[in-house]
Amino acid sequence: MTQSxxxxxxxxxxxxxxxxxxNGEAVLALPLVLRTREPFADQWALPGGWLTAAESAVDAAAxxxxxxxxxxxxxxxxxxxxxAVDRSPTRVVSIxxxxxxxxxxxxxxxxxxxASGRAPENVRWFDADDLPPLAFDHNQIVEYALWRLRNKVxxxxxxxxxxxxxxxxxxxxxxxxxxxxxxxxxxxFRRQVEAAGNLLPTDRFRTGSHRPAxxxxxxxxxxxxxxxxxxxxxxxxx
Numbered sequence: 001m002t003q004s005x006x007x008x009x010x011x012x013x014x015x016x017x018x019x020x021x022x023n024g025e026a027v028l029a030l031p032l033v034l035r036t037r038e039p040f041a042d043q044w045a046l047p048g049g050w051l052t053a054a055e056s057a058v059d060a061a062a063x064x065x066x067x068x069x070x071x072x073x074x075x076x077x078x079x080x081x082x083x084a085v086d087r088s089p090t091r092v093v094s095i096x097x098x099x100x101x102x103x104x105x106x107x108x109x110x111x112x113x114x115a116s117g118r119a120p121e122n123v124r125w126f127d128a129d130d131l132p133p134l135a136f137d138h139n140q141i142v143e144y145a146l147w148r149l150r151n152k153v154x155x156x157x158x159x160x161x162x163x164x165x166x167x168x169x170x171x172x173x174x175x176x177x178x179x180x181x182x183x184x185x186x187x188x189f190r191r192q193v194e195a196a197g198n199l200l201p202t203d204r205f206r207t208g209s210h211r212p213a214x215x216x217x218x219x220x221x222x223x224x225x226x227x228x229x230x231x232x233x234x235x236x237x238x
Contacts, residue, residue: 007091011061012048012138014079014098014145015071016128017106018162018178026178027127028149030142031069032134034122039089040135044126046142048094061097069123070113071106073099079145087137094136098145100161129181153179157198160218168206168213169193 019029032044049064051057058076065071076097083093113119126132128146131139152158159175173189193199200219205212 007093009051009057010048010092010094011051011057011064012046012094012096012141013061013065013076014046014096014142015065015069015073015101016098016145016149017101017103018175019103019125019127021127026174028129028146028178029125030128031071031123031125032131033068033120034124035135036122043135044124044132044138045135046096046138047123051095057095058097061095067118068120069110070116070119071101071109073101075099079141079148082137082141084137094141096141096145098148100149100158102162102164104164149179150181157218166202166204166215166217168215170213172199172216 014030016028016030018026021027031047033047035041035043035045047065047068049060049067051060055063058078061076062072065073076099079096079098081093081095085091087094110119128142131142133139134142149158153176159172159179162175162178163171169190170186172193173184173186176189177184198219199216202215202217204215206215
C-alpha cells in the first residue's frame, strides 16, 4: 500500500462493453464488485485496490482488474484522479483508469477466469445507465467516464473499441447509439461516416436473413488512441 502523510493511494477501473438488453438493443455495461468489508460493506463498487510501492499505477489497475473481474484490456487510459477530502472515511486518492472491451472478449476472458477456479462470486455486470448507489464516489466516477466517452465519440474513433476489426455500418451505428443514448437516422449516419473518410470498404459481406451488408474496417493509418510522449509503458498494462 502506498501511503504518505496519512494519504493512501488506490486505483480503480471503469471497463465498458456493449451488451444486449431485454428488448435486444445494445447498451453500455460495466462490472462492479460487491464489497465484503467496511467502509461501504455490501455495496457495489468499481474494481480496484491499493497501489503498492513496487508497481506503477497502471500496473496496479491491470493487476486488480485481472484479480477481481478476470479482464485484461490491451490498453488502459487514465481517466482522472479523484481526491475529494470527504470521499472516504480515511484520506484516499484514487487514480482511475478506463477501457472499452468487445463483448466477445469479455465473454472469453470471463469464462477463462471462471475456469481457473480463482474467480470471486461478488462480481456482476450492470447497465451503465441503471446503477445502484455505489460505494465512495463511484457513481460520480462512472458518470464522468460516460461523459468523457460521449464527448470523445464526436471527434475520435473511440467506438471502434467495441467492434471487431471488420464491421457493418449498422454495427457502427449501434455502437454510436449506445454511447449517445439516442437513435440515429441510418441514411444520415451513413453519409456522415463515409464523408469522414476514416472507413475503408472491404470486398466481404455479412449474409443472413436480410440482404448482404458490406463489411468495413478502420483506416489503420490513424491511431485509435493518442498516447502522447509518455509511450506505452506509462499508458497500458504490461
